[in-house]
Amino acid sequence: MAGKIRLEDRECPLSATLGVVGEWWTLLILHDAFDGYTRFDQFQENLKISSSMLTSRLRTLTTNGLLERRRYQTHPDRYEYVLTELGRSLRPVIVTLAAWGNSRLRPEDRSMILIDRQTGAEVEPVVVDRATGRPLDPETFVFAAGPAASEAMRDRYAAVAPASRRSAAGRGTSA
Structure with a gap:
């Protein structure tokens, strides 16, 4: 590929x-x-x-x-x-893709759902920041040029706070 x-x-x-x-x-x-x-x-x-x-x-x-x-x-x-x-480590990605697909269907049209193994209750996965637990909504969290970014990538994200102002692993503060 x-x-x-x-x-x-x-x-x-x-x-x-x-x-x-x-x-x-x-x-x-x-x-x-x-x-x-x-x-x-x-x-x-x-x-x-x-x-x-x-x-x-x-x-x-x-x-x-x-x-x-x-x-x-x-x-x-x-x-x-x-x-x-x-x-x-790809499981959360696949779970999230399946949930996104299910969100486009009526509940009765879903052929596979994610459930809590113990309770049997259907669950809805969300992607969150590991440090804060906050959902990764586009109003709060955005992509920015990283330390290895080329000039083109830095230009693309020029309007976003510089990577140096964020913590090394993206923990704590956001752009």
Whole structure:
């Protein structure tokens, strides 16, 4: 997917992320992995994906460190694909995407919902700042040029408070 990133977007973290997980099948494979699927035949049966496409996507996910390929059988060799820590860190993104999709549907038209495992109550995820717990609304939180930003990126965000005025990890104050 790296070839699909525009030259001017190479430093953009969103573009870089889409280069890894922006393909439709990739997100569905990750969703299955979060649901406990690990084996090639499980992914293929559930997704109805061709062997060649699944092989390609699993290779991309392992190359990028989101899944780890582990042998679970010899004679013949068989492998499973297990989420890595990096792969597991994408779960909130996928949960949020699913919630966004559900928010566009009437409750009776939702085929999959997020629930509290203990109570069974449906939950609505929100994205918040880790330090303050405040929702990341666009009135309060905005993107700004970071320390490694090119001149073009600095120009794009020139109207936003300089990165040096924010804390190093984005904790505490906002732009």
